Amino acid sequence: MKFASRAGTRRAAVIFLSVATLGLLAGCGDGEKKSETKAAVDAVSVFETPVTAKSLVEPVIGTGTIAAAKTTELGPRVNGIIDKVYVYVGARVKEGDPLFHTRDIEIKNRVAELENQVKLAEAEVRNTGRAYGRSNELHDKGFVSNGGLDNAQAARDAAKARLGIAQAQFASAKQALEDCTVRAPYDGVVTRRDVDEGKFMSVMSGMGMMSGGEGGGGGSGGGVMQIMKIDIVAAIVQVPEVDLQKIHVGSKGKVIIGSMGESFDSEVYILNDLIDVKTRGVELRLPILNPDYKIKPGLFARAEIYPEPRKVLSLERSAVQGTESQRYVFVAGNGVAKRTPITMRQIDATTVEVLSGLKAGDTALTGPNLALIVDGTPVKVETIAASAIDANTTAR
Structure with a gap:
């Protein structure tokens, strides 16, 4: 009986020790799992956006005024009294049509x-x-x-x-x-009439430039009328001198006339060699065909001139952090974020040009959690597809 009792006691002790050992092992496993879970929770979920090499065309913008292809101030060719004026302001005339007559x-x-x-x-x-x-x-x-x-x-x-x-x-x-009969020098429109019949005009007085005219308060007594050739008009615009090296005669462009709500394809036909010392601008002229005369001289115009494309490194603007003088991005390396300084230039509201700090094929971190990252923060790079799956799961 004593022997059986001792054997039972030994079996109970072995069972106790086994259970205790299993408990300790189980406790160690739970600790490791909790540590791993904590590390996974501490990693910030982010996305990556690539640095891409592409061709970029940046329009050069200029503003100015629509002008006629030709403008002529017409005065008498002989001294005498103007006894007939054949046309009125707005009249369409053909080359050789009589305009006015001196007695x-x-x-x-x-x-x-x-x-x-x-x-x-x-x-x-x-x-x-x-x-x-x-x-x-x-x-x-x-x-x-x-x-x-x-x-x-x-x-x-x-x-x-x-x-x-x-x-x-x-x-x-x-x-x-x-x-005595002054005729139209070309097909055009009469844009001003300065005198009526009965006024004595001399050749010298008729050489003066006029302002005003019929319907505009009258002329100052210099010429008789003004005629413009507007079957072709030109946008005379100024662009900043810093853009001079980007454009040349023949550069493609577009003229936008806001008041008409229309734009017209064109190209740089004339590039003035003189720089305006007051505005630091360069004058360009872009012709527009105007067979129906619907484009009027004097309209405000904006021109976009397209220089030759250039190669740039582009990056999403959302990946860039820092101030104007100290820009940087974060890149992922060995599971942590690494701060990388860059220099950049804004292309548009969503894209920047990388000037230094990154090369084509590099990636930068982005996403809604980017504000939580500092140098050395553990990160978990997500894909767009995985993010969408997680969002659908959460919604359910």
Whole structure:
């Protein structure tokens, strides 16, 4: 009986020790699992965005005004009273159409007078020519001296010279008569009319530049009217001189006219070599076809000129941290975040150009938890697909 009791006691002790050992082992396993779980909880979930090499075209912006292809201030070509004005402001005219007329009665009389003077000079040339011919025949027979022959020749030559003068004066008078009617130098529109019939105009006063005109308070007495060629117009815009090296004659562009709600494809046709010292701007001209005349000179215009594309390294703006003078990103390395300084330039609201600090193919950390990260923070890089699955699971 004593032997059986001792054996039972030993079995109970062995069982107790086994249970205790298993408890200790179980306790150790739980501790390791809790440690691993804690480490997993401490890692911040983030995403990665790549640094990408791409071609970038950044438009050069200029503002200015629509101008006519040609603008001409028209005044009288002869002195006199303007007795007829054939057109009004807004009239469409063709090349050669009459625009206005100067009274020509005095010039017509002068033309008639000079025409008769030409006839007299022609008769004198004929007479002196015949006289010289007879003198030359008689000189050969010895009846006219050398001096007589010279006099006859001089009279003939003088008559020819007087005829030349009369013909030149007659031609000038006929031209003046034709110039009484001023005609359109090209197809265009009348954009200003400065005088009405009855005003005396001189050629010199008609050379003055005008302002105002019909419907605009009247002119200042200089010209008669203004005509513009607008079947082709041009956007005359200024761009900053710092952009001069990006553009050239032939650079493609677009002209936007906000008041019309339209844009027109064009290109740089003229690049002014003179820099405006006040605005530090460069003048460009971009032509636009305008066959229906719907684009009016004087409209405000904005131009976008597209230079040749250049290679850049782009990165999402959301990955960039820091201040203007000290920009940086975080990159993942060995499961922790590493702060990396960069220099950058803004491309648009969502993208920056990386100038230094990263290369093509590198990745930077981003995501809603980016504000929780400092240098050395444990991170867990998520994928977009995994994030979407987690979000759906949470929603359920």
